[in-house]
Amino acid sequence: MTEPSTSPVTPVLTKRWLSPNSWTLHTYEQLEGYTALRKALQAHPDQLIELVKASGLRGRGGAGFPAGVKWGFMPKDPVKPHYLVINADEGEPGTCKDIPLMMADPHSLIEGCIIASYAMRANHCMIYVRGEALHPLRRLNHAVREAYAAGYLGKNILDSGFDLDIVVHAGAGAYICGEETALLDSLEGKRGQPRLKPPFPAAAGLYACPTTVNNVETIASVPFIVNGGSDWFRTMGSEKSPGPKIYSISGHVENPGQYEAPMGTTLRQLLELAGGMKDGVPLKFWTPGGSSTPLFTAEHLDVPLDFEGAAEAGSMLGTTAVQVFNETVSVPWAVMKWTQFYEHESCGKCTPCREGTYWLAQVLERMVDGRGSEEDIDTLLDVCDNIFGRSFCALGDGAVSPITSGIKYFREEFLALCEKNEKAPELVGAAR
Structure with a gap:
């Protein structure tokens, strides 16, 4: 098996982007x-x-x-x-x-x-x-x-x-x-x-x-x-996931944007391209492929971001929408905002997704507002279990991914909301 080529490549997909009038x-x-x-x-x-x-x-x-x-x-x-x-x-x-x-x-x-x-x-x-x-x-x-x-x-x-x-x-x-x-x-x-x-x-x-x-x-x-x-x-990427890829990096990095790199590039390498974490505040969690992919943490900095590498580490490559969050962000708050999006965008055709995303949003909103209980965590996981694999399309599966992975890696944050009955801090200037 050939080792993945993750060294910077001469731009392929983006090679014309900076040319004058590149769209003509x-x-x-x-x-x-x-x-x-x-x-x-x-x-x-x-x-x-x-x-x-x-x-x-x-x-x-x-x-x-x-x-x-x-x-x-x-x-x-x-x-x-x-x-x-x-x-x-x-x-x-x-x-x-x-x-x-x-x-x-x-x-x-x-x-x-x-x-x-x-x-x-x-x-x-x-x-x-x-x-x-x-x-x-x-x-x-x-x-x-x-x-x-x-x-x-x-x-x-x-x-x-x-x-x-x-x-x-x-x-x-x-x-x-x-x-x-x-x-x-x-x-x-x-x-x-x-x-x-x-x-x-x-x-x-x-x-x-x-x-x-x-x-x-x-x-x-x-x-x-x-x-x-x-x-x-x-010659680019890995054996099973060859070629170049456009990685979209947003969030708490110095230079958010699109970065073309070979498939299999790691977040550590992408952060170097993007100038590192904004203001030097350490990484807390991130998504490898958008909000519908299970969260990763700082422990996953060296996971190869190709289809196999992301899956083996417990997530998905998705659309390589790498959203980076530093230590100032509340995981329950971020998960709630994503869940509100999926509730709003559910087409309503199937019951698990239509009803499930509604109840997930209700429970998370209550928890983030400081009115949750420890039983709410089990309720969230139970609702997720009734959506995952049972919805008509992948929207339901995507909606539960940030919740199940958020609780898996940051359960203590959800528990703290229930025990202290304090509101979760909001991310200043964040868009829903």
Whole structure:
């Protein structure tokens, strides 16, 4: 087994971000833009699917499913129209990698969409963007118009005989629409709620036609794989989680932002990139992949942040939304704020999540207000047990993760609230 490569890499996904007018077609073409598309159109679609499989590219939206395998699920004979749908509904608290990518380098996403659509015999691509992300929506729409005008979209792209239309769709700000089947229902004009699976989208997705749903960062990686090859891609990251990754670091660090690093980079290394803990106040707890992933503590500074490393340590890589909290933050208070978010965003389709998140928020609010009891801790864990694995989609599982892990690592803080009947300190200036 090869050791993971976690040394800093020459920027790949973010290499154009600081270029003047990086979002324009002119800048993109000057920096190898659309060269991968020309190369891809010379290949057979199945060759591209095999290339992506060989690269080991895994979904960057949180689940980490191998992208090439997912593409291979699409039927070879297009009896019905095939669709590629891009999940750009970035709503996870702490996640902020796709929006900057669409702002700074929208053409990398568009080029990836064209290559992926060609590989899957899809002539229609939808990019579903979170409705509040107004600036990325404008940038993306402008980039799509530029691509049409240059002949990269529309009929007979670059005289290849391949046709593709891209539609940029603005969502309405529902977190649940980040779940792929709820996103598809929303695209169809229905209320955004998860579907029962099977059938899976590859068999019956958008308009009951074969559909692949991929994350922005996943698809934006594809042109680099086509140009560089699968072996080059595997020189970064670890054996089972290869490639570069955009880590979103927020919270109590000196320089929050997006940092591109190989998969398997540790928080200790990321903190060095981000200038260390803000004002030197020590780390208390952090999330490796957003609020829906179990918390880590200072003891987990050297956990490799790839899909296997995070899972082995008891959490998930998720969307690599690394939220960092120092010793001034109350864990019960932070957990309560996340739980209020999940209560608000539950679509209400299934009882465990609809009722469970409501009661979790009620109990946590009472505890944080200094009116809790020791029995409330057992009640929280019992409600979590009745949600986890029993809700219709992963929102329920994500909602219980900060609670169960918070109690696991910081039980004494929850007990202290009950014994002293004192309110938990709030984080000054924090947004709900």
